Amino acid sequence: MATEKMLRFVSLGKEMPEKRPADLRAHDFHEIYREFAEVKAADQASRCSQCGVPYCQAHCPLHNNIPDWLRMTATGRLQEAYEISQATNTFPEICGRICPQDRLCEGNCVIEQSGHGTVTIGAVEKYITDTAWENGWVKPIRPVAERTESVGIIGAGPGGLAAADVLRRAGVQVTVYDRYDRAGGLLTYGIPGFKLEKPVVMRRIAQLEEAGVTFVMNCKVGEDISFDAIRGQHDAVLIATGVYKVREIEAPGSGAKGIVKALDYLTASNRKSFGDEVPEFDNGDLDAKGKRVVVIGGGDTAMDCVRTAIRQGAVSVKCLYRRDRANMPGSQRETQNAEEEGVEFVWLSAPKGFTGGTEVDGVMVQKMRLGAPDATGRQSPEVIEGADYIEPADLVVQALGFEPEDLPKLWGVEELGVTRWGTIKADFQTHATNLPGVYAVGDIVRGASLVVWAIRDGREAGASILDWLAQSAAVAAQ
Ligand SMILES: Cc1cc2nc3c(=O)[nH]c(=O)nc-3n(C[C@H](O)[C@H](O)[C@H](O)COP(=O)(O)OP(=O)(O)OC[C@H]3O[C@@H](n4cnc5c(N)ncnc54)[C@H](O)[C@@H]3O)c2cc1C
Ligand code: SF4
Numbered sequence: 001m002a003t004e005k006m007l008r009f010v011s012l013g014k015e016m017p018e019k020r021p022a023d024l025r026a027h028d029f030h031e032i033y034r035e036f037a038e039v040k041a042a043d044q045a046s047r048c049s050q051c052g053v054p055y056c057q058a059h060c061p062l063h064n065n066i067p068d069w070l071r072m073t074a075t076g077r078l079q080e081a082y083e084i085s086q087a088t089n090t091f092p093e094i095c096g097r098i099c100p101q102d103r104l105c106e107g108n109c110v111i112e113q114s115g116h117g118t119v120t121i122g123a124v125e126k127y128i129t130d131t132a133w134e135n136g137w138v139k140p141i142r143p144v145a146e147r148t149e150s151v152g153i154i155g156a157g158p159g160g161l162a163a164a165d166v167l168r169r170a171g172v173q174v175t176v177y178d179r180y181d182r183a184g185g186l187l188t189y190g191i192p193g194f195k196l197e198k199p200v201v202m203r204r205i206a207q208l209e210e211a212g213v214t215f216v217m218n219c220k221v222g223e224d225i226s227f228d229a230i231r232g233q234h235d236a237v238l239i240a241t242g243v244y245k246v247r248e249i250e251a252p253g254s255g256a257k258g259i260v261k262a263l264d265y266l267t268a269s270n271r272k273s274f275g276d277e278v279p280e281f282d283n284g285d286l287d288a289k290g291k292r293v294v295v296i297g298g299g300d301t302a303m304d305c306v307r308t309a310i311r312q313g314a315v316s317v318k319c320l321y322r323r324d325r326a327n328m329p330g331s332q333r334e335t336q337n338a339e340e341e342g343v344e345f346v347w348l349s350a351p352k353g354f355t356g357g358t359e360v361d362g363v364m365v366q367k368m369r370l371g372a373p374d375a376t377g378r379q380s381p382e383v384i385e386g387a388d389y390i391e392p393a394d395l396v397v398q399a400l401g402f403e404p405e406d407l408p409k410l411w412g413v414e415e416l417g418v419t420r421w422g423t424i425k426a427d428f429q430t431h432a433t434n435l436p437g438v439y440a441v442g443d444i445v446r447g448a449s450l451v452v453w454a455i456r457d458g459r460e461a462g463a464s465i466l467d468w469l470a471q472s473a474a475v476a477a478q
Contacts, residue, residue: 005074009047014117015040017127022340026310029193029273031097032337036127046074047111048119055108056121061452062088062095062459066105066121073124082132085125090162090459091204093133094187095452096126097196100300100331104452133203141211143171149469152177152234154221157185159442159454159461160240161204164213166462172469174213177230179220182274185242187451189267192304194311198273227411231438235472236465239424239433239440240458241407243448247400249296252364253354260286262301262399269308288314292392294363295319296351297399298328303335305397306343317343318391322350322368322381346391350381355390362390402448423447431461437472439465 017033017040019025025032036044048070056066065084072081085092101107101122112118132138150173153160161183164174182188184201209215221227221241231237246261248254268286271278280286288309295305298321309317319338321328324347328335339345348368355362367387370379404422408414417425417434424433424440431439441457443449 005042005046006048006050006071007046008043009049009111009116009119012043012047014047014120015044016120017123019337022342025194026341029269029311031197032194033123035130036123038131041124041127042074042076044120045070045124047116048074049111051110055110055113056105056119059108060105061450061456064088064092064105064125069128070119070121070124073128078128078131079135079137081128082137085128086132086138089125090165090455091158091451092125093129093200094158094196094204095455096122096124096129097200098191099450099452100333102331102333138207141165141169141207143168143212145171147171147173147469149173149235149473150175150233151236151238151465151469152230153238153240154178154227154230155185155240155242155442155444156180156183156205156215156217157240157242157442157454158187158451159242159458160185160238161208162455162458163238163240163439163441163462163465164208164458166459167465168208168211168213170462170466172466175216175234176213177216177219177221177225179218179224181217183215183217185240189270190263190301190304192266192269192308193273194307195304198270222407222411227413236437236439236468238431238458238461238465239407239438239444240442240454241405242443243402243404243423245403245405246398247403249351249398249400251351251353253356253360256354256356256358256360257285258356258360258394259354259396259398262295262297262305262397263402265397266301266304266308269312288312288317288395290315291394293317293395293397294391294393295397295399296363297321297401298323298330299399299401300330300334301401302397302399303330303338305399306338307334307341309395309397310338310341310343314395319343319345320349320351320363320365320391321345321347323370323379324348327370327379348381350383352388354396360393360396362392363396365389365391402443404444404447407444421447429460430464430467431457432464432468437468 069081069084105121106118109118153176156178183205187201268281293309293314352366353364367384368381371382408416426440439461442454
């Protein structure tokens with residue numbers, strides 16, 4: 001009986017796939033978790049309590065049918081597990097690797113809430129789809145029938161690619177424009193290989209290329225081609241450009257050499273892992289080797305920077321964050337990984353300025369305490385007077401978050417509606433903007449968010465665009 005194989009959380013403890021030892025993994029950019037063995041994946045899946053109201057599913061942005069694919073995995077029906085999993089997720093093996101599961105599915109698992117330790121949902125999801133790729137169960141995308149309508153997608157990140165997948169399966173002619181030389185957006189150039197190895201992303205892009213999606217790379221919309229020209233060439237347009245404007249520290253000395261932006265730093269490192277020539281890395285500017293590194297920020301981008309610096313051979317890596325550990329925005333799992341690899345966290349500390357003149361040699365640190373809660377209920381950091389000190393640093397990485405660029409201005413489309421935060425205004429369900437036939441998804445709508453939300457938006461926008469094309473065809477036929 002299948003049910004006998006489930007509900008084993010009482011007798012079987014939670015186990016993640018084996019983590020490579022910190023002293024080994026800190027020297028390379030390979031993923032840190034080894035693959036589950038088949039028996040281990042089945043065992044861990046069998047811990048699911050198959051509860052009537054699966055909170056994991058409700059808190060997964062894609063509403064993945066998690067209990068069903070766990071049951072299939074536990075009972076050895078892996079191919080069916082894969083079919084169920086891929087029905088709601090365009091890139092399950094990517095989400096399984098990089099979703100912050102502790103805040104989403106796993107954080108809301110009922111057996112986690114009852115103190116038994118969550119089912120390791122993300123690791124099983126990754127295992128299922130990696131196995132599907134190995135066994136040839138991931139089939140090429142074959143459009144049902146070719147259609148004449150075309151859609152232009154600006155931005156080849158997860159939002160744009162998820163929409164491209166939906167539209168191409170329906171036979172629509174899809175062209176994806178991106179300013180970078182490789183597709184994938186932050187999956188390719190932001191997120192480091194130790195969280196997401198690049199062949200995993202490139203395999204998906206090859207799948208879309210083989211399906212007939214046209215990629216126009218090295219093409220910056222607004223410079224190499226106008227937004228209006230793209231609109232003129234296609235029946236509908238999807239904007240999926242992400243958010244890239246950096247929040248910079250404004251403090252004495254902040255323009256000095258050696259103070260760099262997180263994404264420049266991570267992109268250079270990711271490019272090196274592709275074997276590219278990167279002059280700013282090769283001349284040492286964006287290489288942490290032999291340096292005392294200070295990363296400023298407490299989010300996931302900061303975690304990626306500190307762990308990259310360790311792998312590049314920094315002599316010391318410190319992370320300055322103005323609140324404490326309990327109040328940091330980054331994932332606790334990633335923070336623990338960073339600590340194991342040798343990163344030192346300096347909590348309740350903020351930069352006041354930089355020393356060294358034209359070339360940074362230190363960060364002036366002011367110590368903070370948590371004061372009264374602000375309007376959101378979060379305690380505001382307050383400066384402790386007289387406790388400043390200088391933290392020596394040869395490389396300072398600013399990782400304070402991202403904001404949207406002013407697209408209406410940059411693209412000369414002042415009529416494109418934006419919110420007061422500068423993100424594009426789009427309908428929550430259809431993702432339509434105020435311009436007919438123009439849709440928008442992912443970070444450029446939500447602000448800096450998550451891959452899984454970009455995938456959800458992209459899938460939904462793809463379906464809405466199909467409706468729009470059908471309506472336009474019906475009107476034209478009248
Ligand atoms: C360092 C870092 C680590 C992260 N780690 C995680 C993680 O572990 N888990 C997670 O879920 N999320 C993570 N995120 C967030 C996640 O990467 C984003 O939420 C997600 O990639 C957003 O997808 P998107 O498709 O909206 O945009 P993006 O992935 O940013 O893609 C946008 C694409 O648009 C292109 N583009 C922009 N402007 C133009 C233009 N004018 N013309 C042509 N092309 C253009 C860009 O080149 C890019 O390729 C991380 C983010 C960063 C910065
Ligand atoms: S997509 Fe993300 S949130 Fe949803 S089940 Fe997978 S790992 Fe969990």
